Amino acid sequence: MASLTKVLMALAGALQVTIYTDKLPPAAGGAANAFVVRIRPKYRGDAGIHAHETVHVSQFWGVSVLSCVALYAVCYLAHWSAVYVVLGLAVHSLLYAVVPAYRLRSEVQAYAEQLRHYPDDRTDLFAEYIAQGYRLDISPAQAAAMLRRRAS
Numbered sequence: 751m752a753s754l755t756k757v758l759m760a761l762a763g764a765l766q767v768t769i770y771t772d773k774l775p776p777a778a779g780g781a782a783n784a785f786v787v788r789i790r791p792k793y794r795g796d797a798g799i800h801a802h803e804t805v806h807v808s809q810f811w812g813v814s815v816l817s818c819v820a821l822y823a824v825c826y827l828a829h830w831s832a833v834y835v836v837l838g839l840a841v842h843s844l845l846y847a848v849v850p851a852y853r854l855r856s857e858v859q860a861y862a863e864q865l866r867h868y869p870d871d872r873t874d875l876f877a878e879y880i881a882q883g884y885r886l887d888i889s890p891a892q893a894a895a896m897l898r899r900r901a902s
Contacts, residue, residue: 766807770794777883782806784843798867805860813842854886858893862900873897 766782770791774781779796780789780803787803789796817838825832845852861876877894880886 765811766804768800768803782810784810784839796867798864801867802860802864805863806856809856809859810842813845814839817841850886853884854880854888854896857884857886858896858900862897865897865901873901 766785766787768787768789771788772790774788774790778790779793780787780799782788782803785807787800787807789799789803793799815838818835819838821835821838822832824830825834846856847853857880861880865872865876873894874890877890877897880893880897881888881890
């Protein structure tokens, strides 16, 4: 599984567009929408935030590929136009927006990767971000436990 994650991260890094801009929500250092990553210019050299957003891009591409393949099979079997396959590109964003458990899993995965890029332990800081910034019903202690499990 670890090697698959590395492959997805490498592909996501190659299949993403990064823009440095301050046009982000006030508390955000970066954001990924599909394969477009926006990062504040002051974090240009922050490998952790770059890795965090690349995880989100790999999530987008992984879910999109699987969704498109599944939709292609459905279209083929139902004799529908394959044009519906493009709907697979919206599945990750839709799941992230409306399914709190999916959003939580996505953020824990991204912050766990981000943690690997700093010499100090920022688990409690990132757990606070997860608990307070993503419309999740989770405590910082629960988020920290999830991050520690993911990192081990």
